[in-house]
Amino acid sequence: MPELRHDPLQKLWVIISTERGQRPMDMKKLEEFPEHEFCPFCAGNENATPAELYAVRPEGTLPNSPGWELRVVPNKYPALRIEGELDRRGRGIYDQMNGIGAHEVIIESPDHDLHLADMSIAHLARLFSVYQRRILDLSQDRRFKYVLLFKNHGLSAGASLVHSHTQIVATPVTPRTIAIELEVARQHHQLKERCIFCDIIQQELLEGSRLVSQGDEFVVLAPYASRFPFELAIYPRQHHYDFASAPENVIQALAVTLKDILSRMRIGLENPPFNCVLHTAPNIHHEPRRSNYWDTLVYDFHWHLELFPRLTRVAGFEWGSGYYINTTAPEDAARFLREIQIGYDK
Amino acid sequence: MPELRHDPLQKLWVIISTERGQRPMDMKKLEEFPEHEFCPFCAGNENATPAELYAVRPEGTLPNSPGWELRVVPNKYPALRIEGELDRRGRGIYDQMNGIGAHEVIIESPDHDLHLADMSIAHLARLFSVYQRRILDLSQDRRFKYVLLFKNHGLSAGASLVHSHTQIVATPVTPRTIAIELEVARQHHQLKERCIFCDIIQQELLEGSRLVSQGDEFVVLAPYASRFPFELAIYPRQHHYDFASAPENVIQALAVTLKDILSRMRIGLENPPFNCVLHTAPNIHHEPRRSNYWDTLVYDFHWHLELFPRLTRVAGFEWGSGYYINTTAPEDAARFLREIQIGYDK
Numbered sequence: 001m002p003e004l005r006h007d008p009l010q011k012l013w014v015i016i017s018t019e020r021g022q023r024p025m026d027m028k029k030l031e032e033f034p035e036h037e038f039c040p041f042c043a044g045n046e047n048a049t050p051a052e053l054y055a056v057r058p059e060g061t062l063p064n065s066p067g068w069e070l071r072v073v074p075n076k077y078p079a080l081r082i083e084g085e086l087d088r089r090g091r092g093i094y095d096q097m098n099g100i101g102a103h104e105v106i107i108e109s110p111d112h113d114l115h116l117a118d119m120s121i122a123h124l125a126r127l128f129s130v131y132q133r134r135i136l137d138l139s140q141d142r143r144f145k146y147v148l149l150f151k152n153h154g155l156s157a158g159a160s161l162v163h164s165h166t167q168i169v170a171t172p173v174t175p176r177t178i179a180i181e182l183e184v185a186r187q188h189h190q191l192k193e194r195c196i197f198c199d200i201i202q203q204e205l206l207e208g209s210r211l212v213s214q215g216d217e218f219v220v221l222a223p224y225a226s227r228f229p230f231e232l233a234i235y236p237r238q239h240h241y242d243f244a245s246a247p248e249n250v251i252q253a254l255a256v257t258l259k260d261i262l263s264r265m266r267i268g269l270e271n272p273p274f275n276c277v278l279h280t281a282p283n284i285h286h287e288p289r290r291s292n293y294w295d296t297l298v299y300d301f302h303w304h305l306e307l308f309p310r311l312t313r314v315a316g317f318e319w320g321s322g323y324y325i326n327t328t329a330p331e332d333a334a335r336f337l338r339e340i341q342i343g344y345d346k
Numbered sequence: 347m348p349e350l351r352h353d354p355l356q357k358l359w360v361i362i363s364t365e366r367g368q369r370p371m372d373m374k375k376l377e378e379f380p381e382h383e384f385c386p387f388c389a390g391n392e393n394a395t396p397a398e399l400y401a402v403r404p405e406g407t408l409p410n411s412p413g414w415e416l417r418v419v420p421n422k423y424p425a426l427r428i429e430g431e432l433d434r435r436g437r438g439i440y441d442q443m444n445g446i447g448a449h450e451v452i453i454e455s456p457d458h459d460l461h462l463a464d465m466s467i468a469h470l471a472r473l474f475s476v477y478q479r480r481i482l483d484l485s486q487d488r489r490f491k492y493v494l495l496f497k498n499h500g501l502s503a504g505a506s507l508v509h510s511h512t513q514i515v516a517t518p519v520t521p522r523t524i525a526i527e528l529e530v531a532r533q534h535h536q537l538k539e540r541c542i543f544c545d546i547i548q549q550e551l552l553e554g555s556r557l558v559s560q561g562d563e564f565v566v567l568a569p570y571a572s573r574f575p576f577e578l579a580i581y582p583r584q585h586h587y588d589f590a591s592a593p594e595n596v597i598q599a600l601a602v603t604l605k606d607i608l609s610r611m612r613i614g615l616e617n618p619p620f621n622c623v624l625h626t627a628p629n630i631h632h633e634p635r636r637s638n639y640w641d642t643l644v645y646d647f648h649w650h651l652e653l654f655p656r657l658t659r660v661a662g663f664e665w666g667s668g669y670y671i672n673t674t675a676p677e678d679a680a681r682f683l684r685e686i687q688i689g690y691d692k
Contacts, residue, residue, distance in 0.1 A: 020423045095352040148663065177665075203439050322521055
């Protein structure tokens with residue numbers, strides 16, 4: 001019998017319908033990148049990107065020259081533009097804003113084929129510090145309400161280049177997904193004086209069936225109302241609203257956790273395309289005249305990562321309803337990923 | 347300069363960023379179905395589906411035998427099950443329900459390769475009457491709050507079979523997208539004593555730039571904050587909340603309108619994969635003890651169809667933010683589709 005499950009964070013229903021997973025055509029292999037020609041993210045091709053904003057590179061090497069380990073550049077095809085003042089206006093019944101924002105790319109390594117799961121823990125920790133640095137920098141800009149960090153891996157996950165990279169988009173509006181979670185967290189806190197994310201983590205630790213891994217700092221779980229097969233959430237155990245100010249030991253532990261999970265996912269699901277999204281609190285601008293409604297909700301938030309392989313297609317049902325049909329029970333996904341043997345040296 | 351536009355109906359922001367459309371990789375051709383073997387929807391293969399619930403067939407022919415023009419069957423791999431009573435329960439912090447609902451397939455013609463755009467207007471009108479009949483029937487079931495009708499055309503739009511068909515899912519919860527539109531319509535009506543959809547239609551008729559076609563009964567437009575390139579909305583001009591009770595002349599006009607639009611889309615966008623979704627009011631069950639909050643909002647609704655080709659991929663930005671980046675301005679999409687010359691006899 002299928003089951004409907006309510007996602008308490010996103011306030012939506014998911015149909016967990018495992019029999020439907022037996023359909024022919026489902027969970028098929030998704031398409032590969034075409035044979036590669038020129039890659040603007042490779043070492044030696046630094047001139048093919050806009051000038052770098054930041055890089056981890058040995059002293060003495062010049063910006064936009066080889067030798068770097070990590071490199072941050074503006075997106076060559078930005079969705080939003082950094083120059084100008086915000087201009088909000090009505091247009092009859094509609095509302096518009098000019099497209100002010102930032103769109104950056106973090107090139108995760110100079111190596112064209114290196115998968116995130118194959119990077120060393122030290123390198124991953126450096127990558128996450130670069131995430132923090134860029135988010136902190138962009139969050140100072142008073143035009144931006146939010147800094148969204150995400151990763152598309154593989155063509156069907158929406159990547160346009162195979163070379164591993166992360167994107168950052170700073171927006172003049174708070175994203176809807178974050179706004180919903182902020183309100184849910186506020187309502188829960190008003191009623192119970194507790195964090196809803198902390199409550200979820202506690203229930204998951206007690207139940208155990210949806211846990212994939214747990215360490216001193218992080219818990220990885222297949223969410224109760226997972227929208228997609230093998231969807232995962234990575235939560236810091238300590239309540240903290242802001243990824244950008246997470247201390248070094250937490251960043252280090254995140255590197256260990258993510259390498260482990262990505263390795264399991266790659267082995268178990270045969271190197272699937274995936275998306276990864278950071279959920280962190282919105283920017284706080286301590287200036288009363290410019291105060292943002294969402295500012296007041298920041299401290300009830302609990303930052304986390306969402307990670308999901310793209311194994312199935314979103315179709316009319318999902319677009320029409322805003323709900324999801326998931327053919328893999330999160331309990332089965334968690335068990336499957338727990339049981340994977342990973343081969344690298346921790 | 348990109349532009350942020352707010353969708354007043356779904357309460358979300360869309361980034362209209364046309365420069366980004368110049369990226370390599372974008373708007374590529376999406377994958378085709380693999381070579382076909384056996385089709386359970388073809389005439390002669392009636393035994394490959396569950397027994398038919400309804401069919402348009404000549405008098406004297408037997409159910410589940412050839413000769414039909416239109417055929418409705420239960421989905422062989424239903425997302426929800428029709429048998430049983432609803433059982434709602436809490437599970438710690440979570441909420442669940444057993445997966446009661448209905449999942450039906452409307453096989454639109456016996457012909458394996460017939461595209462919706464190539465069906466006669468008389469046949470399309472019959473198809474829409476079958477939609478009405480099935481929605482009316484399912485909406486009587488007091489376990490169901492909503493009857494969702496949608497169509498997936500092509501592999502990348504989520505179809506698992508090439509043979510043209512429509513799906514119906516009756517759900518024990520009101521879909522989120524509908525709930526948002528119902529609340530928006532209610533708020534607008536409380537403030538202005540007018541329908542927000544009617545106001546939008548009026549503004550679009552005045553502005554003209556996003557209109558694709560208009561007739562006595564229907565207006566087709568590229569929505570102001572289109573999430574996808576070439577997204578379209580089809581609105582009846584007369585305020586009416588309920589598709590299932592639309593009169594025959596409206597159904598007839600819808601057939602003419604949809605054939606025209608699908609033909610334009612197929613010629614102009616080279617037979618793209620697409621999704622089509624009906625937005626109609628939730629079921630009303632006039633029984634006070636079982637009354638549904640959404641019941642009270644029904645009459646402010648204005649039914650319509652959403653139609654969008656699947657030319658681009660949804661990636662980390664969309665999943666992370668709940669907002670969208672659209673590389674084709676709706677004004678350009680509308681102009682492009684308006685200018686297509688269609689070859690068939692109206």
